[in-house]
Amino acid sequence: MAAGDIALHSAEALAGPVGLERGLVEQCRRGDPHAFARLVALHEGMVFNLAARLLGETEEARDVAQEVFLQVFRTLGRFEGRSTLKTWIYRIVVNQCRNRQRWWRRRRKDRSCPIDALTPADEARLAEAGTRMEGPDERLERRERARAVQSALARLSFEHRAVLLLREVEGLSCEEIAGTLSLPEGTVKSRLSRAREALRRALPNGGEEVR
Amino acid sequence: MSACSRTRRHCSAYMDGDLDAGQARLVSAHLGACPACAAHLRSLRSAVEMLAETPRLESPEPIAPRVFDRLEVETRGAGLALILRPAWKARPLILPSLLPAAAVLVVVLGVAFALDRDAVPLPTVATRGAESWGPTGASGTESNPLFLSTEVSAPRVRTAAALTADLLDGLGETPLFVETVVARDGTVSMVTLLDGDSRHAGPLLEALRHERFEPGRRHGRPVAVSLYRLISRLDVFS
Numbered sequence: 001m002a003a004g005d006i007a008l009h010s011a012e013a014l015a016g017p018v019g020l021e022r023g024l025v026e027q028c029r030r031g032d033p034h035a036f037a038r039l040v041a042l043h044e045g046m047v048f049n050l051a052a053r054l055l056g057e058t059e060e061a062r063d064v065a066q067e068v069f070l071q072v073f074r075t076l077g078r079f080e081g082r083s084t085l086k087t088w089i090y091r092i093v094v095n096q097c098r099n100r101q102r103w104w105r106r107r108r109k110d111r112s113c114p115i116d117a118l119t120p121a122d123e124a125r126l127a128e129a130g131t132r133m134e135g136p137d138e139r140l141e142r143r144e145r146a147r148a149v150q151s152a153l154a155r156l157s158f159e160h161r162a163v164l165l166l167r168e169v170e171g172l173s174c175e176e177i178a179g180t181l182s183l184p185e186g187t188v189k190s191r192l193s194r195a196r197e198a199l200r201r202a203l204p205n206g207g208e209e210v211r
Numbered sequence: 212m213s214a215c216s217r218t219r220r221h222c223s224a225y226m227d228g229d230l231d232a233g234q235a236r237l238v239s240a241h242l243g244a245c246p247a248c249a250a251h252l253r254s255l256r257s258a259v260e261m262l263a264e265t266p267r268l269e270s271p272e273p274i275a276p277r278v279f280d281r282l283e284v285e286t287r288g289a290g291l292a293l294i295l296r297p298a299w300k301a302r303p304l305i306l307p308s309l310l311p312a313a314a315v316l317v318v319v320l321g322v323a324f325a326l327d328r329d330a331v332p333l334p335t336v337a338t339r340g341a342e343s344w345g346p347t348g349a350s351g352t353e354s355n356p357l358f359l360s361t362e363v364s365a366p367r368v369r370t371a372a373a374l375t376a377d378l379l380d381g382l383g384e385t386p387l388f389v390e391t392v393v394a395r396d397g398t399v400s401m402v403t404l405l406d407g408d409s410r411h412a413g414p415l416l417e418a419l420r421h422e423r424f425e426p427g428r429r430h431g432r433p434v435a436v437s438l439y440r441l442i443s444r445l446d447v448f449s
Contacts, residue, residue: 037275044274045267052268062270062277069278142266149265152258168263174227193223200258 054097083179090180152202160195218248325359351434353400356392366393366424386443395433397424
């Protein structure tokens with residue numbers, strides 16, 4: 001299992017018991033640096049993965065992840081606990097990535113999602129992130145699938161990408177996504193439906209040939 | 212709307228089990244009878260599964276240290292108390308950072324103006340008597356010389372000795388940037404090559420160590436002063 005998976009699972013374990021999460025937030029508010037370090041360690045894998053998928057650049061994703069935790073640090077005092085800490089952080093990630101994309105667009109840099117332009121190191125990590133015992137053919141196939149998915153994601157709109165990633169990759173419910181994106185739940189469901197269809201069309205042969 | 216387009220519109224909700232019982236039955240019945248719509252649902256499921264199975268991307272380097280470095284810079288030890296600060300204090304270090312920056316700028320400009328106004332020709336070589344000074348700590352001493360300013364007069368050459376042509380010819384093409392600390396008794400307590408080719412600078416630096424000055428003065432009292440000079444074969448000035 002990769003380090004990011006461990007972090008994610010730990011974050012999920014933490015987000016579950018509301019009392020534990022509330023305790024961590026309270027410790028952070030009281031100025032306990034160890035509590036904030038724990039909060040960052042628990043969520044950094046999730047934050048980076050989502051940012052990298054939304055923006056398609058690992059370097060940008062690192063910057064965004066840093067900004068996200070700084071914003072968490074600065075605004076934790078205003079976190080009211082109406083959503084879970086995890087979904088609150090997801091909202092910050094999505095907003096930061098959206099702002100960054102708008103910034104690019106304003107400067108006529110068409111970097112809507114160059115996610116298929118990942119570095120060879122990223123691709124190698126992608127290829128090795130799964131079962132490390134698999135053979136070269138399986139590894140190649142995994143890399144091709146990962147590349148096809150990234151390429152398809154790159155062709156979707158930011159909003160479609162966000163709703164798909166939150167649902168299919170991060171495993172949020174439509175209700176949680178609605179809270180994260182500040183949208184009505186019905187809007188999330190219809191957007192998710194259109195996003196899935198857009199993804200299907202963007203994949204080679206609807207995703208069936210590559211598998 | 213045809214049955215096929217209605218079914219395909221509901222495929223996503225059908226996958227999630229979000230349709231009510233009646234709608235789900237209709238969709239299920241159509242899928243059983245229409246191979247094209249069944250294939251559509253399969254490809255939709257396949258696309259979603261491909262996305263869900265894509266390995267997570269991991270940062271090549273940990274993010275936490277970057278975050279804590281930034282926090283340390285922003286708060287300079289204020290810690291998480293920043294969370295509870297009012298909004299106008301959200302970036303507490305902007306003003307405090309500007310103040311020392313402005314102070315440094317003022318000092319640099321002051322020194323630059325002073326050096327420019329008090330520029331004197333490079334003095335000739337002189338012989339310095341052997342004498343040592345212990346550090347005294349206060350400013351204006353050999354261990355803590357002053358820069359030139361409106362309050363500090365520039366040291367003036369007392370003993371003249373010309374720099375020989377041989378000495379200057381050995382400098383090469385690169386100019387030398389030299390600091391000379393003129394002690395309170397007018398001798399040179401330190402010569403430091405700040406920039407330039409040190410290989411050929413030795414004889415010149417040795418010559419500069421033997422210069423003798425009328426010391427700089429502040430409020431009438433002799434003080435140690437740092438002189439900064441740029442020396443090249445073509446131009447020699449301080």
